[in-house]
Amino acid sequence: MSVVGRVASAGTGAFAKAGKAAGVLRREGLHGFMQRSVRVAYRSLGVASLDETLLDEDVADSTDLSLPIPESRPASGKPLRIGWVTTPPAPGSGGHTTLLRMVEAAEHAGHGCTLYLYDRFGGNLARQEAVIRQWWxxxxAEIRTVGDGISGVDACVASSWETAHALATHGTAPMxxxxxxxDFEPYFYPRGSLYSLAEDTYRFGFRCIALGEMVARLLRSEIGIDPDVTEFGCDTSVYRPLDGRQRTGVVLYARPDVPRRGYSVARLALERFHLAHPEVDIHIYGDRVTGLTFPxxxxxxxxxxxxxxLYNSCRVGIAMSFTNISLVAEEMLAAGVVAVVNDSVHSRADLTNDHVVWAYPSPGGIAGALDAAIMGPPGNEDAIAASVRQFGWTKAQADVVRILEEEVYGPAD
Incomplete structure (x- = not known):
């Protein structure tokens, strides 16, 4: 091809690309165009590697792991030094809130605690500590980074699969x-490398404390270990019916970037529900979302x-989770809201409640459950709230402290 031909061809290609871009702008608007542009950059720059929340040098391997424990035990009743390894929490994070309740319980029992933050991206410790001090x-507890080393503690508790690897690689002193x-965290991922790395943590030899029977059953059946088990709780001093509130709406906890929360299926269900019940208000909290086809x-x-x-303005709520029962379900119930929950044999092991509407996790299944809940007679908010376990988190806190003390002091006579 001649130089003139190549120039003409290049010009034609550029014109075609410009026309395609203009078409996207017309159909999808500026937001849609920017989304497509970011996706192209995401793929070309290999940004997906940033989803790997564990550094290569922090990967432990159960097949060659040998971690020392202390040669002797402290005297029973002596205050302990306990480390807790966690990722930096975002404001209001539910999983971190549960973990930090356990830290509070250990401190209330007289033990000194240190939070070791594991941040694969090396964030600013002062800012991370400020979030913890403000929200919890x-x-x-003293707050340090895992990079400074985990030492000077009698015991240390991992709180996720990444932090279990971090404890194994940075906590090599006797403890x-x-x-x-x-959660059964391998289920966070498709079968592959991250699934395997998460699953391997359950073979590190750490003493495992499962929150609820779903996790405990999966640890037994998938890994072959028998963990200690404690129960979910719910803060019924906060989540409760309020007098004189008119309940009309449906509420959804939305986390589009967290697949286990089932947002896409819930959104499609709400589209169907709105077509059938346009008069019902729909509320969304959590992340702010885009692309909704309904108000x-x-x-x-x-x-x-x-x-x-917010709960006290709603009759029905959607509480989706595929790796353990969602804490949101019991919080809704405690506030007098009928909870629509994705059905599974594992979820039913942890949530036995007549005011739960179990739904097949498809758009039609969830929309049908919402329809049944809205069209049925109004529930008795006080009765719904009373159906929730009333001991809050005190049982889980007592169990965790007891297990910690037993592990360090040794079994009681």
Whole structure:
């Protein structure tokens, strides 16, 4: 091809690309065009590697792991030094809130605690500590980074699969090691490398504490270990019916970037539900979302008291989770809201409640459950709230402290 021909061809290609871009702008608007542009950059720059939340040098391997424990035990009753390894929490994070309740319980029992933050991206420790102090003001623990080393503790508790690897690679001094497991975390990923790395943590030899029977059953059947088990709780001092509130709406906890929360299926279900019941208000909290085909009031992130106010304006809520029962379900129930929950044999092991509407996790299944809940007679909010376990988190806290002390002091006579 001649030089003139090549120039002409290049010009034609550029014109075609410009025309295609203009078509996207017309059909999808500026937001859609920007989304497509970012996706192209995401793929070309290999940004997907940033989803790997564990550095290569922090990967441990159960097949060659040999971690020392202390040669002797401290005297029973002596205050312990306990480390807790966690990722830096975002404001209001539910999983971190549960973990930090356990830290508070250990401190209340007289033990000194240190939070070791594992951040694959090396964030600013002062800013991360400020979030913890603001959102969890009752936690008194010292806050350090895992990079400074994990030492000077009698025991250390991992709280996720990444932090279990971090404890195994950075906590090589003699100590007792435990693992507080809130989800069967291999299920966070497709079968592949991250699935295997998450699954391998359950073979590290740490003493495992499962939050609920779903996790415990999966650890037994998939891994072959028998963990300690404790129960879910719910803060019924915050989540409760409020007098004189008119309940009309449906509420969804939305986390589009967290697949286990089932947002896409819930969104499609709400589309169907709105077509059948356009008069019912729809509320969304958590992440602010785009691309909705139905009207919805978006509340963003809410503090617990604000969230209880929202619940008290709603009759029905959607609580989706595929790796353990969602804490959101019991919080909704405690506030007098009928909870629609994705059905599974594992979820039913942890949530036995006549005011739950179990739904097949498809758009039609969830929309049908919403329809049945809305069209049925109004529920008795006080009776719904009373159906929730009333001991809050005290049982789980007592169990974790007991297990920690038993692991360090040794079994009681």
């Amino acid at each position: 003001p009752n936690v008194r 007792r090691r435990l693992y507080f497991i809130q 919805a009031t978006q509340h963003g992130r809410l503090r617990p008291v604000e969230l209880n106010e």
